[in-house]
Amino acid sequence: MKGHRLKELRKAKGMSQSQLAESLNSSRSYISQIEGGHVNPSINFLTRIAEKLDCSVQEFF
Template identity: 40%
Template sequence: MVGKNIKKFRTAKQMTQDELAQQLNVTRQAVSNWENGKTQPDIETLHKIAEILDVTIEELIYGAKQTTTIVKNTTVQNATKGLSFGAALAMVISYVNWHSIGWAIFHGLLNWVYVIYYVLRYGWNG
C-alpha cells in the first residue's frame, strides 16, 4: 500500500523515480522496490519522501486524505417529527373517544413518557 501511494504521489508531481531517488540519496532501484512492494522505506526515509512529495506520512501510509462532510442527522430530526406527530395523534384519538381534553392531554403526556423510556433504554438507534 505504501509503495502504491508513493508512486501515485510521485507521478502526481510529475517526478521520475530517478529524480526522487536523487533527492533521497538512494538508488532508482530502491524507489522501484518500494513502489512494487518488494521492500519498504524506513521511517526516516518515509518522512523525507513525504516532505519531497508535499504530503503527510499518514497520506503515504493510508492514501489520500478522506474529505469528510458534515451531514445533518436527518434520522434524529425525522424521529422527533414522528414522535411529535404520535403525541398529537394520541391526544386527538383520546379526545374523540372520551370527549375530554383532560384525557387527551393525559394520553399525550403518557406518549412522551413512553418515548423517554424507550430512548433511555434503547437509544435513538434502537
C-alpha cells in the same frame, strides 16, 4: 505502506523515480522496490520522501 500510493503521489508531482531517488541520495532501484511493495522503508526514509513530495507520511497508507 502501500507502494502504489507512493507512485501516485510521485507522478502527481511530475517526478520520475530517478529524480526522486536523486533528491533523496538514494537509488532508482530502491524507489522501484518500495513502489512495488518488495521492501518497507524506515519511517525516517518515509518522512524524507513525504517532505520531497510535499505530503504527509499518512498519505502512503
